[in-house]
Amino acid sequence: MDGEARNPAGTRRGFLNWFLGTSAGAFLLAVLYPVGRYLIPPTVGESAAATVTLPIKPEEMRPNTGQIFKFGSRPGILVRTPAGELRAFSAVCTHLNCTVQYRPDLNHIWCACHNGHFDLTGRNIGGPPPRPLDAYVVNVRGNQIVVSKGA
Ligand code: FES
Numbered sequence: 001m002d003g004e005a006r007n008p009a010g011t012r013r014g015f016l017n018w019f020l021g022t023s024a025g026a027f028l029l030a031v032l033y034p035v036g037r038y039l040i041p042p043t044v045g046e047s048a049a050a051t052v053t054l055p056i057k058p059e060e061m062r063p064n065t066g067q068i069f070k071f072g073s074r075p076g077i078l079v080r081t082p083a084g085e086l087r088a089f090s091a092v093c094t095h096l097n098c099t100v101q102y103r104p105d106l107n108h109i110w111c112a113c114h115n116g117h118f119d120l121t122g123r124n125i126g127g128p129p130p131r132p133l134d135a136y137v138v139n140v141r142g143n144q145i146v147v148s149k150g151a
Pocket residue numbers: 093094095096097098111112113114115116127128129
């Protein structure tokens with residue numbers, strides 16, 4: 001008898017506890033998940049593309065010039081050195097991710113954001129960039145330029 005009398009109340013309390021528990025849990029999840037997503041941004045991985053055939057023909061690249069191209073979702077820079085060699089790098093500045101450009105007057109790669117300088121091997125040689133640009137492999141296949149990430 002006693003047990004029967006307690007059961008409904010116990011069930012109700014149990015349900016209430018469950019409901020409040022899950023509501024609180026859902027509420028916390030609803031609040032904390034976006035906050036967590038905001039505070040811990042997803043890692044910006046390297047572009048998924050490993051090889052790209054450029055829409056630029058080798059003969060279009062005169063010595064001492066540079067050209068930005070799309071490497072997956074990120075920019076790359078193709079450079080024809082004054083000596084005539086084709087080289088490619090990530091065009092994302094290693095300082096604060098601005099897109100670098102080629103400066104024919106300086107004969108090297110330059111970042112306009114904070115006056116960062118990179119030589120023709122991608123090495124940081126002036127300004128705030130802390131690291132070299134990522135270097136890519138350039139292959140000329142017939143009339144096409146194929147750029148790929150190194151192994
Ligand atoms: S982002 Fe390139 S020098 Fe600052």
